[in-house]
Amino acid sequence: MPTISMKGQQMPASPIRKLVPYAEEAVKKGKHIYYLNIGQPDIKTPEIALKAVKESNIDVIAYSRSEGSEVYRQKISAYYSKHDIQVAHDDIVVTTGGSEALLFAFGSIMDVDDEIIIPEPFYANYNGFSTASGVKVVPVISKIENNFALPPIEEFEKLITPKTKAILICNPGNPTGYLYSKEEIQKLAAIVKKHDLFLIADEVYREFTYDGNTHYSVMQETGLDDHTIMIDSVSKRYSMCGARVGCLVSKNKALIQTVLKFAQARLSPPTLAQIASEAALDTPQSYFDAVNKEYVERRNTLISELQKIDGVKVAKPKGAFYCIVELPVKNSDDFAQWLLEHFDVDGETIMVAPAGGFYSTPGVGINQIRIAYVLKKESLIKAVNILKEALKVYNK
Incomplete structure (x- = not known):
C-alpha cells in the first residue's frame, strides 16, 4: 500500500473542528448545541x-x-x-x-x-x-x-x-x-x-x-x-x-x-x-460601533458568568471575540468530547475548543478551553450554566 507523507502524518488536526463528528451525533440524538468552539459571528454581513x-x-x-x-x-x-x-x-x-x-x-x-x-x-x-x-x-x-x-x-x-x-x-x-x-x-x-x-x-x-x-x-x-x-x-x-x-x-x-x-x-x-x-469597504462606521457595543456586552456577560463557577479561571479579552478559560479538569479534550457524547441539561449541551491545540509546547494548556463569544447574551448565559452543571457531574 502506498504510504502517506511524514508531513501529512504530522499535520495537526484542528482543535476547533475535530469534535465535529461528535457534535453531529449529538444533534442526531436530538440535542441542541451551543457552539462556542468556532469564531463564526452571528452578526449579519453588511x-x-x-x-x-x-x-x-x-x-x-x-x-x-x-x-x-x-x-x-x-x-x-x-x-x-x-x-x-x-x-x-x-x-x-x-x-x-x-x-x-x-x-x-x-x-x-x-x-x-x-x-x-x-x-x-x-x-x-x-x-x-x-x-x-x-x-x-x-x-x-x-x-x-x-x-x-x-x-x-x-x-x-x-x-x-x-x-x-x-x-x-x-x-x-x-x-x-x-x-x-x-x-x-x-x-x-x-x-x-x-x-x-x-x-x-x-x-x-x-x-x-x-x-x-x-x-x-x-x-x-x-x-x-x-x-x-x-x-x-x-x-x-x-x-x-x-x-x-x-x-x-x-x-x-x-x-x-x-x-x-x-x-x-x-x-x-x-x-x-x-x-x-x-x-x-463602504460599510459605515455605525456598523462597527454597533458590533463593538454588542461584543463588549457579550464579553462582560460571559466573564461575569464564568467567574461565578468555582475553580474556573478566565482572562479578560481587550479585543477580538475569544477568551481562554482554565477549568478544574485534567484534560479538556476528554471533557469537551464527554460534553457532546454524554451530557446535557434539558436536551442542551455545549461545544468548546480544547486549548491544547493552541499551544505547540507539549502538555501546556491541556486543562484550558477557548470560548468564542459569538452568540447572543441569553445563549451565553445558558451555555455557561451548562458548563457549570457539567463540571459538577464530570468531576465526580
Whole structure:
C-alpha cells in the first residue's frame, strides 16, 4: 500500500473542528448545541456586500489578476489610510483568506527547518501552516495569570538562532483576545531590526477593541518597512467568513514580488468574493460601533458568568471575540468530547475548543478551553450554566 507523507502524518488536526463528528451525533440524538468552539459571528454581513453580488451584471466569472483586482486593492489602500496606515495598492496582494496570506508569507521568507517565534497560545492553524511549510515553531509562553501579556523581550532573545527568520503575533489575539500596546509593538520592532528578522502581524481583528483601547498596527511603526508583513481578512470584520478573501501587505518590494509568484501559481483569488469585499469597504462606521457595543456586552456577560463557577479561571479579552478559560479538569479534550457524547441539561449541551491545540509546547494548556463569544447574551448565559452543571457531574 502506498504510504502517506511524514508531513501529512504530522499535520495537526484542528482543535476547533475535530469534535465535529461528535457534535453531529449529538444533534442526531436530538440535542441542541451551543457552539462556542468556532469564531463564526452571528452578526449579519453588511447588506451592501450582499447586494453587490446579487446585482452584479458580469457575464463570465473570470479570473482576476493574481494579486487581486487593482480597483479593489486601491480601495483597500484607502481604507488603511483612514486607519493611519499608509500603503500603496501595489504593496497589497489579495489572497484566498488570511490563511493563504500566511502560507504565502511562510513560503516567501522561510525554508525547510527554519524557525519562527510565536507567543503562545496562538491561532491553532499556525501549527498547520508551519508543518505544511516545513518550518519549526519556537514558542514563547504567555500566561493566563497576567492576561497573556507579551513575554519579556529577553525571552525572545534567548530563542533566536541562525535559523530564526521571523516573529509572528496576532493582534488582537486569537485565542486570547489580547491587544498589544504601542510600546509592545515598538519592543518587537527593535528586536527584529537588531537581529534582521521579519515581524508578521495577523491583524484580522483590528476593528474589535474594547474599553477605550485602540489598535496599533506594525505598519504604523516607522523605519520598519523591510521587516513588516501584515496579514488581513474580511472574514471577521464584515462577518464574511465564507467569502475567503484576505490580503498580505508589505512595503518590502522583494517580498511582494516573491509572494506574487506564489499567487500566480494558484492563479487568482475568488472573483465574486472580491466584488462583495470591495463593496464591504463602504460599510459605515455605525456598523462597527454597533458590533463593538454588542461584543463588549457579550464579553462582560460571559466573564461575569464564568467567574461565578468555582475553580474556573478566565482572562479578560481587550479585543477580538475569544477568551481562554482554565477549568478544574485534567484534560479538556476528554471533557469537551464527554460534553457532546454524554451530557446535557434539558436536551442542551455545549461545544468548546480544547486549548491544547493552541499551544505547540507539549502538555501546556491541556486543562484550558477557548470560548468564542459569538452568540447572543441569553445563549451565553445558558451555555455557561451548562458548563457549570457539567463540571459538577464530570468531576465526580
